[in-house]
Amino acid sequence: MTFKGTRCKSYGSNWYPTMMECAPAGIGPHLSTSAPPAPNRQPLLRPTRDHTICVEVCSVDSGQILPFTIPHPENIWSSEHVKMPFSTYQMQTMTTPGRHGQGREVPHWEVVKEMLNKPDFRTVRDLETAIMRYNPKYVGVWHFVGLHHFLNQMHGSEQQYILGKLLxxxxxxxxxxPTLCQKxxxxxxxxxxxxxxxxxxxxxxxxxxxxxxxxxxxFTTCHHSKxxxxxDINFxxxxxxxxxxxxxxxxTIFCYFSTVVENMPKGLVTFQRCGLNKPIDWKRSQCKITQLYITSEGTIEDEGRGLLQVDFASSLVGGGVLGQGLVQEEIRFLINTELIVTRLFTERLNANECLVITGAQRYxxxxxxSxxxxxIRSHNDMTPRDSxxxxxxxxxxxxxxQFSNPNDQYRPxxxxxxxxxxxxxxxxxxxxENEHAAVATGNWGCGAYKGDIKLKALIQVMAASQARRDVVYFTFGSNDSCEAIHKMHQCLQKRNVTVGQIYNLLEKYSRTDFSKSRAQNLYDFIQNNLDYLRGRF
Structure with missing residues (x-):
């Protein structure tokens, strides 16, 4: 694995890619496969108004993890919190199979316990029956064809393991x-x-x-729902x-559950919704372009260890992970399965917001x-833990x-x-310890979203430069894009161009008549107009 570029930063100065002499022709050093050292600068774990901690803090400090406990958690029911299925406020109507007439109201969780507290599931139909028993309003709406197909195509021993033991x-x-998630x-x-x-x-x-x-x-996908x-979070x-x-x-999902039921990991994960309070004046930004490493090989999750890793997200995080979607975000949510839980509590992201997940394990x-x-197999995640x-x-x-008309993406x-x-x-x-780490990213918003790879790469380099971070960029097999982006970055650094100057060139390019069949290529336009910068700035 080699990178084009000069250098970038990660956890401290002793881990990948460190400051090394570049090989001829701009080819960077091979990436290290060692894990980053554990930092020792993490502040004490303490709940605040802006940080909900669902475990007993003192238990973490002592090296154990105990759930936060409160009296009568089943009585909590709030529109500002996840409505737990064990709450006594959640009732359902139960009718006797084969009988008509009005049923009786019973706690939803009592039905769940009755249907799931079994020594085994002999057939997939048993599982389906159990789920529909406490979801009666979806009878005839939910179907289990995919689950039936998956288990029925398995060998006898594999099927027996899932039905008889794992489930x-x-x-x-x-x-x-009710015991683990009281807060x-x-x-x-x-x-x-x-x-x-x-x-x-x-x-x-x-x-x-x-x-x-x-x-x-x-949790429903109906548009009229509150x-x-x-x-959605249900599977x-x-x-x-x-x-x-x-x-x-x-x-992939059964691999995760097989791992955790046999050997439950003893760690924490933090999910943080972040937003920008004020806009950036991109036209006047004086930030210089930071370093770029770029390669057509490798993946963000493998070669980007220790860096800030980008999830090419849907505004509804996780995208189609619980449907038929299977591109970058869905794959990441599958292999780092704990990411799926973000769908339980994260509202659609606004234009000025992101979600940062720290500590998700790979399984x-x-x-x-696609x-x-x-x-392939289970993954043994050896990434160190923080305090x-x-x-x-x-x-x-x-x-x-996502653009219906790709030409719109160049508009200011x-x-x-x-x-x-x-x-x-x-x-x-x-x-x-990760505050100066490089950003590990790639063709964000391209493909089905119709983003221009060259433009999206430049936008990410500009944003990372504004944030004082270097960039490690994966083009996922595209050698042509790798070469073009690398040359453009070299040109901008050689001219000592600022983020503001690039923005003004992009703004000028947005006035191009894209209806012409010979509209100028973005990078050619920038290179041909670099002299324009001298007269303007």
Whole structure:
């Protein structure tokens, strides 16, 4: 693995890529595969008005993790918090099978316990029956064709392991919810700058409930719903369709559950919604362009260890991870499965917001992309933990604009929106030792979103430069893009160009008549107009 570029920063000066002499022709050093050293500058873990901690803090300080406990958690019911399925406010109507007439109101959680507290699930139909028993209003709406197909194509021993052992273990984990998750989990709504820290066991418990579809109150994709601006969290959509994608996703998810029920990880994960309070005056920015490493090989999650890793997010975080989506964001949410829990409490991201996740563990190795995605094996994540017992993995979710007309992306309004979004993600410092780490990113907002790779690369370099971070850029197999972006960056650095000067050139380029078949290439335009900068600045 080699990089084009000069240098970039990560955890301290002793880890990848460090300041080294470059090989001829701008080829950078090989990447180190060692993990970053654990930092020792993390402040004490303490709850604040802007930070909800779902565990007993003293238990973390002592090296153990105990859930935060409160009297009568089942009586809590708030529109500003996740509405837990064990709350006594959540009732459902139960009717006797085969009988008509009015049913009786019973606590939803009592039905969940009755249906999940079993020694085994003999068939997939048993699982389906259990889920529909406490979700009666979705009878005839939810379908389990994909789950049936996945399990029925398995060998007998594999099927027996999942039905006879793994699913009952997952069910017992799900039923621990009233004990493990007593502290109300706030909904991270638009405009909030707030963090939630919870244990990996609490996350596993919440995800087990999502798998068994116990969150029946307010998480729905219906547009008229009060919570339609939140992603769905139940796994019912994933179970619907029989496809290669469904099967590979289920393999990855069962790998996660198999790992945690056998050996529950003892750490914390922090989810922080961040926003910009004021806009940046991009036209007048005097920030110099920082360093760029770029390669057509490798992935953000592998070669970007120790860096601020970008999730090419949907505004509803996780995108199609619980449906048929299977590109960069969905893959990341699958292999770092704890990321899926963000869909439980994160409202749609605004243009000036991002979500930073610190400590999510990786559970699977894979190959391919989209239809070629294949789960390979479980992953042994050896990333060190900080003093809060979080894995030193920092992921930032930023959503790009999707363009129906690709020419719109060059307009100043959209340029400023994408710059603001990228800067929001790159400028927030969550891990003190990681505050100068380079950004590990790639073709953000390209592909189905119709973004121009050259423009999106330049926007991210500008935003990272404004945030005083270097960039490690992965073009995912595109050698042509790698070469073009590298040459453009070299040209800008050689001319000592500022972020503001690039913005003004982009603004000038936006006045191009794109209806002409021979509209000038963006990078050619910039190079041909660099002399324009001398007269203007």
């Amino acid at each position: 009952p273990q997952m069910a017992q984990l799900a039923l621990k919810l 109300p989990i706030p909904l991270l709504r638009v405009g909030m700058n707030h963090a939630i820290t919870m244990s990996q066991e609490q996350i596993a418990c919440l995800l087990a409930n999502a798998f068994f579809c116990t969150f029946s109150h307010h 919570y339609s601006s939140f992603p 019912n959509r994933l179970f619907e369709k029989a496809s290669h994608r469904t099967s590979e996703k289920l393999k 699977s190795d894979y190959t391919g992309y 239809d070629s995605y294949r789960w 809060w017992l979080r894995r030193l993995t920092e992921i930032v979710a930023i959503d790009a604009t 309004h959209y340029l400023e929106r994408e710059l603001m979004k990228a800067y929001c993600g790159f400028s927030h410092r969550v891990i003190p």
